Amino acid sequence: MVRGDDREPRAYHHGNLRQALIDAGVELARTGGPNAVLLRAASREAGVSHNAAYRHFANQEDLLAAVAQRCMSRLSLLMIERMDRITTRDRVRRAQARLGAIGRAYLEFARAEPGWFRTAFSSARPHQGSGEAPAADDAVPNPYDVLSAALDELVAVGAITPERRDGAEYAAWSGVHGLSSLLLDGPLHDLPEPEVERAIGTVLAVISRGLS
Template identity: 35%
Template structure:
């Protein structure tokens, strides 16, 4: 791979960017720190001035990913206001868009085995992202009678799991697997079925 080079004072980010490329190509365990250093155009010893090891480097990629993800989810939520339904659906689409646009970050966040509790900063960023979807679920579920209303955390977890499943199976070019429908359509219809089951969307006529 060609050396990337870096500007003085930006080595840390150059290493993260190199790791993201390698993660996208080979997965979170498919590269070494030496390869990340080579990709960034520095010596392996330089890596240890910024990161203790490969997991530390991946954790930084995950942190940056969660920060971007939380911002995107919040933007999607705000763009759907004042309609609670539109805001909720927008967050689902934002999830899929993020996974497609930032695959290296997505893998670091959800497939690397790095705990979100590794650092307080990582936990805060991950919780902020989850909080947006949970708030969207809480807003929408206010229309459900209290005795039949699922907890917002359960509601949002169901949609998160559905979104993640669509990404993993059909939006990431899984070997040997072809999507029977566009991933966006699968996610939208799946969310629609879920919301109809809760009485939040009128049945199809």
């Protein structure tokens, strides 16, 4: 697709302009992160006038918040997909493997889709009172809920005690998010791939041992 400010807008043929603008914003975020999610750019990508976007988004942050939610949903879906791949029959080992799988999925998403990852955690907030219903794609559990369910499963199968479970999502999420940030934008950015895998394995192992 040709990109540039001098491109003529395309005729709008979509049935849902709001979703078309979010879709455009998601693609902008994928390559440029949250700073690329601009109302004017999304309008151009959707093939509509800049003013048309304001019928659905109050301002720039309103659009970014919707795009961030979509990116967060993408992260959740990958976590769920990786977790559902675990088919170990032993209930305890399965629950433990499912927790590890969502941790790896989180790190995989950050490294494979850095623009989406940065956008998902951009802290943008939607404009209050927009009255817009959420898209079906965005109605998936958020990563916190996915993690919480995996930890609850560990309790249900007797892998950890309720006392160990209490507040564990904060430590687990902090561990994988911190490593994701260090690998993406921090001093571990240029770490050789074998060391990246070692770092991932170590962090996940420490989380697992801390719960035991």
